[in-house]
Each structure stands twice: as C-alpha cells, then as structure tokens.
Amino acid sequence: MVDPRLERLERHLTRLKLVSTRERLDTLLDRGAQNEMSFLDFLDLVIKEEIESKDQKRARMRIQMAKFPLDRRMEDYDFSLQPSLDRRLVAELETGRYVANATNVLLLGPPGVGKTHLAIALARKAIEQGYSARFIHAADLVYQLAAASDHGALDEALRVFARPHVLVVDELGYLPMERRSGHLFFHLVRKRYEKGSLMITSNQPVGSWGEMLGDEVVATAILDRLLHHSHIVTIKGESYRLKEKRRAGVVPAKEVAG
Incomplete structure (x- = not known):
C-alpha cells in the first residue's frame, strides 16, 4: 500500500511544478535516509537539484532557439x-x-x-x-x-x-x-x-x-x-x-x- 503522505507530496510537487523533484522523489528520500541528513541538509539538497534541473532544461531550450547549424564546443x-x-x-x-x-x-x-x-x-x-x-x-x-x-x-x-x-x-x-x-x-x-x-x-x-x-x-x-x-x-x-x-x-x- 502506498503511503498517503507520499501520494499527497507528489500531488503538491506537481502543482508547484517541481517536476525533477517529483520524478526523483524516491531516490532523494533514499539518499537522505542513507546519509542520515538533517532536515536542513535534505531541503538544501532537494532545492539545489531542482534548480540545477530547471537551469539545464532552460539551457536546452535556449540552445534549440539559438538555431545553431552545428554542435560546436x-x-x-x-x-x-x-x-x-x-x-x-x-x-x-x-x-x-x-x-x-x-x-x-x-x-x-x-x-x-x-x-x-x-x-x-x-x-x-x-x-x-x-x-x-x-x-x-x-x-x-x-x-x-x-x-x-x-x-x-x-x-x-x-x-x-x-x-x-x-x-x-x-x-x-x-x-x-x-x-x-x-x-x-x-x-x-x-x-x-x-x-x-x-x-x-x-x-x-x-x-x-x-x-x-x-x-x-x-x-x-x-x-x-x-x-x-x-x-x-x-x-x-x-x-x-x-x-x-x-x-x-x-x-x-x-x-x-x-
């Protein structure tokens, strides 16, 4: 049986458009438990990874909009x-x-x-x-x-x-x-x-x-x-x-x- 708190959390994350956190919720919870993170450290981890995910998504969109003819780095x-x-x-x-x-x-x-x-x-x-x-x-x-x-x-x-x-x-x-x-x-x-x-x-x-x-x-x-x-x-x-x-x-x- 799925924990109702987990279902509620997933719904809230969806409403807040925290897509990356919702998709990786199980992994994040396991990581926090395994490392015995404090509430502050766990919250810092979640927010940090969500921001990084949004930044990466935004960069991918901007690269598409840039219309580069070639992939050059x-x-x-x-x-x-x-x-x-x-x-x-x-x-x-x-x-x-x-x-x-x-x-x-x-x-x-x-x-x-x-x-x-x-x-x-x-x-x-x-x-x-x-x-x-x-x-x-x-x-x-x-x-x-x-x-x-x-x-x-x-x-x-x-x-x-x-x-x-x-x-x-x-x-x-x-x-x-x-x-x-x-x-x-x-x-x-x-x-x-x-x-x-x-x-x-x-x-x-x-x-x-x-x-x-x-x-x-x-x-x-x-x-x-x-x-x-x-x-x-x-x-x-x-x-x-x-x-x-x-x-x-x-x-x-x-x-x-x-």
Missing part, C-alpha cells in the same frame, strides 16, 4: 592548429563579461580557420551562463530584413533580432551586399547598439567593409557603432579543411601551397 577547438589566435582574449570571452557589457565581438580571418566554430562555442557558453543567443547567416539575415521591409514589418523584424543577448551573424562579406542590404544591416546594428552583443564572423578586414556593404558612408556608421565597444579576434592561418585533406593525402602539399 570550446573544448573541441584545436588551438594548436591556429597559433596566431589570442588565447587570453578567447578565455576572457568565455567568462561572458562581453555579454553583460553589451560588447561586440568580431571574428576575422580567411575561410576555414574556425571562426564559425568559435562563434557557436562562445554563444553556447553564454547560454550556459544564463543568456539568450541566436545564430543566423548574414545572407539570410539581410534577406529576412528585406522581406520584412517589403511587407511593412521591418520594425517587428528588428525587434526580433534585437531580442537575444548575443546575435551571431555568420559569414558577413562572403557575398557582396547591395546598397539596400547594407542600409538594412545598419538599422540592425543601430537597434542593438549598447543593448546587446553582436558577434560577427567575416573573411574581410574592416578596411574593406565599405566596398563589402555597398556604401562607404553606411559602412563607416556601422563600424563606428560596432567598434565603440568591441573585441576583435583575428585568426591568421591555414584552413582546417585543407589541413585535413592534406593529412589524408587528398590534396598534395604543393597544391595547397599554391
């Missing part, structure tokens, strides 16, 4: 292959202080050096610290902003992209922007200025952004806001993909060098 990044990377700066970014201060992060370097990996890993780390994040390719971003503008909904689209604490804009500059796209991107930068962190990956140095964005004046205005509070991570090195192909013998060394 900082511990998987091979720093030995990119000796030019400032590891102290990366370690500073891992603390999440740039998010708290609404500081922007620019990850610059040639294709294949791991910019997107770092961006996703840092954004994921921010999510684990309680922040929200969103990932989007630059081409998709300007397309969505243009479509919203055409339908008279630009303000709403800008609010959507201004909402997350960290907005990762990947591959800015891989395709040249039309003048209109550059202007739309400026509206987004202005909307997030000193309110949220923009993390941008680009294969173009900032000196080329005028041509890339289709308007020197707009590029200057964008960079003025981006660089005011920013960290710039520059990666100089060979493409990971080419290195892997060379190791596998798919691409001859002389072909890579050329």
Whole structure:
C-alpha cells in the first residue's frame, strides 16, 4: 500500500511544478535516509537539484532557439592548429563579461580557420551562463530584413533580432551586399547598439567593409557603432579543411601551397 503522505507530496510537487523533484522523489528520500541528513541538509539538497534541473532544461531550450547549424564546443577547438589566435582574449570571452557589457565581438580571418566554430562555442557558453543567443547567416539575415521591409514589418523584424543577448551573424562579406542590404544591416546594428552583443564572423578586414556593404558612408556608421565597444579576434592561418585533406593525402602539399 502506498503511503498517503507520499501520494499527497507528489500531488503538491506537481502543482508547484517541481517536476525533477517529483520524478526523483524516491531516490532523494533514499539518499537522505542513507546519509542520515538533517532536515536542513535534505531541503538544501532537494532545492539545489531542482534548480540545477530547471537551469539545464532552460539551457536546452535556449540552445534549440539559438538555431545553431552545428554542435560546436570550446573544448573541441584545436588551438594548436591556429597559433596566431589570442588565447587570453578567447578565455576572457568565455567568462561572458562581453555579454553583460553589451560588447561586440568580431571574428576575422580567411575561410576555414574556425571562426564559425568559435562563434557557436562562445554563444553556447553564454547560454550556459544564463543568456539568450541566436545564430543566423548574414545572407539570410539581410534577406529576412528585406522581406520584412517589403511587407511593412521591418520594425517587428528588428525587434526580433534585437531580442537575444548575443546575435551571431555568420559569414558577413562572403557575398557582396547591395546598397539596400547594407542600409538594412545598419538599422540592425543601430537597434542593438549598447543593448546587446553582436558577434560577427567575416573573411574581410574592416578596411574593406565599405566596398563589402555597398556604401562607404553606411559602412563607416556601422563600424563606428560596432567598434565603440568591441573585441576583435583575428585568426591568421591555414584552413582546417585543407589541413585535413592534406593529412589524408587528398590534396598534395604543393597544391595547397599554391
């Protein structure tokens, strides 16, 4: 026969939405009895594990909402292959202080050096610290902003992209922007200025952004806001993909060098 107190406790835990505690109630009770915990220690254990469970669930939801195209983590990044990377700066970014201060992060370097990996890993780390994040390719971003503008909904689209604490804009500059796209991107930068962190990956140095964005004046205005509070991570090195192909013998060394 089930103890009526246990049934009542399970009902109360359900009403309080303490799902993890309800699901693990037998285990928690056994643990408390085996360790002869005081009432205070047992209550501390229950609340601690419930909070940890809720934090983990919230982080999983935020990771889904971030729409990362790949699962990339900082511990998987091979720093030995990119000796030019400032590891102290990366370690500073891992603390999440740039998010708290609404500081922007620019990850610059040639294709294949791991910019997107770092961006996703840092954004994921921010999510684990309680922040929200969103990932989007630059081409998709300007397309969505243009479509919203055409339908008279630009303000709403800008609010959507201004909402997350960290907005990762990947591959800015891989395709040249039309003048209109550059202007739309400026509206987004202005909307997030000193309110949220923009993390941008680009294969173009900032000196080329005028041509890339289709308007020197707009590029200057964008960079003025981006660089005011920013960290710039520059990666100089060979493409990971080419290195892997060379190791596998798919691409001859002389072909890579050329």
